[in-house]
Amino acid sequence: AQSVTQLDSQVPVFEEAPVELRCNYSSSVSVYLFWYVQYPNQGLQLLLKYLSGSTLVKGINGFEAEFNKSQTSFHLRKPSVHISDTAEYFCAVSRPMNRDDKIIFGKGTRLHILP
Amino acid sequence: DAGVIQSPRHEVTEMGQEVTLRCKPISGHDYLFWYRQTMMRGLELLIYFNNNVPIDDSGMPEDRFSAKMPNASFSTLKIQPSEPRDSAVYFCASRKDSHTEAFFGQGTRLTVV
Numbered sequence: 001a002q003s004v005t006q007l008d009s010q011v012p013v014f015e016e017a018p019v020e021l022r023c024n025y026s027s028s029v030s031v032y033l034f035w036y037v038q039y040p041n042q043g044l045q046l047l048l049k050y051l052s053g054s055t056l057v058k059g060i061n062g063f064e065a066e067f068n069k070s071q072t073s074f075h076l077r078k079p080s081v082h083i084s085d086t087a088e089y090f091c092a093v094s095r096p097m098n099r100d101d102k103i104i105f106g107k108g109t110r111l112h113i114l115p
Numbered sequence: 116d117a118g119v120i121q122s123p124r125h126e127v128t129e130m131g132q133e134v135t136l137r138c139k140p141i142s143g144h145d146y147l148f149w150y151r152q153t154m155m156r157g158l159e160l161l162i163y164f165n166n167n168v169p170i171d172d173s174g175m176p177e178d179r180f181s182a183k184m185p186n187a188s189f190s191t192l193k194i195q196p197s198e199p200r201d202s203a204v205y206f207c208a209s210r211k212d213s214h215t216e217a218f219f220g221q222g223t224r225l226t227v228v
Contacts, residue, residue, distance in 0.1 A: 034216055043119075043206060043219035044158075051214060090158065094213070101146060101213040102171055107157035 002027045004093050006106035013081055014114045021076040021109045023065075023091030033074040034092040034103070035065055044090060050074065061085070086113045119220035121207050127226045133195040136223045138207030139188055146210035148217060149182055149192050153203045164190065197227045 007022045025031060032051050036044040048059025055067040065076045074091060091106040120139040128134050140147045148163040162172040167184045175182070179198070184190040194201055204224050208217040 032214070036219075043221045044208075045219070046216045049216050096213045101165065101210075102160055102163050103148065103208075103210070103217050104160065105150075105158040 002031070002093050002095055002100070002104050004091050004104055004106035006089075006091055006109050008109050009107065010110045010112060012112040012114055015083055016080050018079050019077065019081050019085075019111065021089050021091075021111065023074045023076065023106060025072050025074065025091075025093045027072070027093065027095055029095055032094045032096055033065075033067060034094075035059065035063070035074070035076050036090045036092060036105075037061075038088045038090065038108075040087075047076070047089070081111070081113055083113045083115070085111060087111060119207055119209050119218055121205075121220035121223050123223060124221060125224045125226075127228065128197055130198055130227055131196045132227075133193065134197045134201075134225060134227075136192040136205050136207075136225070138190045138192070138220060140190070140207070140209030141211075141218055142188065144209035144211045144218075146212070146217070147184060147190050148208040148210070149190070150206040150208065151203045152206060152222070158206070161192070194225075197225075199227045201225060202227050 003026045005024045013019045034049045035047040038044045048057045050057045050067045058064045063078050088108045088110045090108045094103045122137045149161040152158045161174045162182045164184045182192045204222045206222045208219045210217040
């Protein structure tokens with residue numbers, strides 16, 4: 001079964017500092033990977049996705065993520081965070097090749113931006 | 116398109132009452148997912164449909180929960196009878212096909228007292 005592990009439940013970081021949110025997945029077959037952001041009292045919005053091709057994926061709001069197959073990781077990064085990036089971030093995985101079309105989410109990482 | 120539409124946004128009900136949550140997916144999307152979000156368990160997949168057919172309901176907590184998709188533009192999640200531990204935010208999401216991302220509704224915040 002597929003699963004997603006987000007190693008940090010909370011990450012504090014100073015404004016304008018870089019940040020990395022970690023995500024590892026378990027799957028023995030090809031996967032699609034996603035990062036979503038959730039602002040307070042809202043639904044989830046897609047930040048970026050990896051389906052195939054280049055392992056470095058760029059998303060909205062200056063975020064990027066790198067797919068590392070050997071380490072089964074898909075860490076999210078931003079070189080300089082802003083107070084508006086305060087939110088919860090979710091990593092997700094799906095396995096399109098096994099007719100298993102569900103999307104499984106990690107438990108989320110809450111990003112706290114410190115002034 | 117207006118996106119995935121869920122109703123109601125908030126629901127407060129008494130223990131033992133029946134609760135029905137509603138979802139209208141994005142037109143043309145083949146997949147519909149129901150998730151439940153709590154602080155303790157995060158975002159759990161309850162059930163998902165492909166072309167209105169339930170594919171995997173292994174996440175449905177117990178027989179008190181049921182979900183239907185009578186047509187491509189409407190789905191319901193019903194809890195009968197409701198219990199305080201069902202209090203959570205319930206999200207509906209739709210997906211065009213298995214090679215795209217899912218789009219989420221704004222969620223229904225359910226409180227069972």
